[in-house]
Amino acid sequence: MSFNVNLDTLYRQVIMDHYKNPRNKGVLNDSIVVDMNNPTCGDRIRLTMKIEDEKVTDAKFEGEGCSISMASASMMTQAIKGKDIETALKMSQIFSDMMLGKEYDDSIDLGDIEALQGVAKFPARIKCATLSWKALEKGASAEDNGKS
Numbered sequence: 001m002s003f004n005v006n007l008d009t010l011y012r013q014v015i016m017d018h019y020k021n022p023r024n025k026g027v028l029n030d031s032i033v034v035d036m037n038n039p040t041c042g043d044r045i046r047l048t049m050k051i052e053d054e055k056v057t058d059a060k061f062e063g064e065g066c067s068i069s070m071a072s073a074s075m076m077t078q079a080i081k082g083k084d085i086e087t088a089l090k091m092s093q094i095f096s097d098m099m100l101g102k103e104y105d106d107s108i109d110l111g112d113i114e115a116l117q118g119v120a121k122f123p124a125r126i127k128c129a130t131l132s133w134k135a136l137e138k139g140a141s142a143e144d145n146g147k148s
């Protein structure tokens, strides 16, 4: 018998697991709040996060959207929690490069996020996958502006 693990199948299972069992679903009080929507479909996400001493101490999301957008938000919040904001933004850049099919910096372990790399082959879905990351970038810049 052959146990030829199909990476696409494995990745699909990781995506569906995050979609059906989202990590960090909900809303944080006393936090940065960012609302983003995907203009091509109208789906939306609300990201709430706390940044203390340049570190993302907590992050949650809620919203409505396709499996890719919701799974990506779940993976994103899981990935950035506990990271310093600089690293979180670097991950966002890496993810963006991955979605654009560019060479990307692999010095940071992306964990489950790697499961989304196949989305790069479907340009119409890239906005779904990057929605939560755009929210992160907007939230981080709001935090920056609040300081100055």
Ligand code: FES
Residues within 6 Å of the ligand: 038, 041, 042, 043, 065, 066, 067, 068, 069, 127, 128, 131
């Ligand atoms: Fe709307 Fe994916 S189809 S976010």
